[in-house]
Amino acid sequence: MIELAVAALAFVGFHLVPSSPLRGWAVKRFGEPVYLLAFSVISTVTLVWLVIAFYDVPRGAQLWYPGPIWVWVQAILLLFAFALIAGGLGRPNPSSVGQGKAVQRVDVSKGIFAVTRHPVMWGIGIWGVTHIISQPSLRALLFFGALIVVALLGSWMQEQRKAREFGEAWARWRAKTSFWPFAAIIAGRNELNLRAIGYHLLVAAVLLWLGFLHGHAWLFGVNVLPYLGF
Structure with missing residues (x-):
C-alpha cells in the first residue's frame, strides 16, 4: 500500500x-x-x-456497499464518459497538449465543447469516480483518486496558464463554454448539437462502451455482465 x-x-x-x-x-x-x-x-x-x-x-475491506441499482447507473455514466472521450479525441482540442492554437478556430466552441471545455478529462474523471463507488477500498481511492485529481484539478490549473498564453482567443472560447459539464448550455451560452459532435464519434463511443463491458473480465479480471443481467 x-x-x-x-x-x-x-x-x-x-x-x-x-x-x-x-x-x-x-x-x-x-x-x-x-x-x-x-x-x-x-x-x-x-x-x-x-x-x-x-x-x-490486495482489494482489502470495502468501505461501503453500493446498492444493486448502482451497476446500471455506472453503466450509463460510463457511456457518457466514453462519449466525452471520443468527442474530445476526435476534434482539435485546445485543452490538449500541443493543441492550444485550436482555440483560434471559428467553430471551436461547438460540438462536444458545448458540453465542457475538457471532455477527455471529464470522461476520465467520471470513469474514476464511478469505479471508486463500485470498488470502495483504500486501494481504489489511491489509484482512481490520483487519476481524478490529475484529470480535473490539472485541467482547472491548466486553464490559468492557457488564458495567459492565448489571451483574447481563450477568453472568447471560455465565454461560450464551461468547465463544468452542461453549465454553458444551461446558462444559455451554448447549445447541444449531436451533429456537431459527430455521429460517427458517438457511434464509436457506444462501440467502445460495449467492447469494454464485454471485455472487462478479460482485461481486468472482473465480469460486469452478470450484474447487468446479461
Whole structure:
C-alpha cells in the first residue's frame, strides 16, 4: 500500500507540472519539443508504475456497499464518459497538449465543447469516480483518486496558464463554454448539437462502451455482465 501511495503522489505531482511555473522554465531551458518528449516519457512511466502498484495491492475491506441499482447507473455514466472521450479525441482540442492554437478556430466552441471545455478529462474523471463507488477500498481511492485529481484539478490549473498564453482567443472560447459539464448550455451560452459532435464519434463511443463491458473480465479480471443481467 505504501508503494501505491508513493506512486499516486508521484503521478499527481508530475502531472501538475504543466500547470506550474516549472513548465515555463523547462521550455525556456530545453525547448518545447524536448519538454513534450520528456513529459510524454515520464508521464507513461509514472502511469505504468501506478498501475503495477495498484495490482500488487490486495482489494482489502470495502468501505461501503453500493446498492444493486448502482451497476446500471455506472453503466450509463460510463457511456457518457466514453462519449466525452471520443468527442474530445476526435476534434482539435485546445485543452490538449500541443493543441492550444485550436482555440483560434471559428467553430471551436461547438460540438462536444458545448458540453465542457475538457471532455477527455471529464470522461476520465467520471470513469474514476464511478469505479471508486463500485470498488470502495483504500486501494481504489489511491489509484482512481490520483487519476481524478490529475484529470480535473490539472485541467482547472491548466486553464490559468492557457488564458495567459492565448489571451483574447481563450477568453472568447471560455465565454461560450464551461468547465463544468452542461453549465454553458444551461446558462444559455451554448447549445447541444449531436451533429456537431459527430455521429460517427458517438457511434464509436457506444462501440467502445460495449467492447469494454464485454471485455472487462478479460482485461481486468472482473465480469460486469452478470450484474447487468446479461
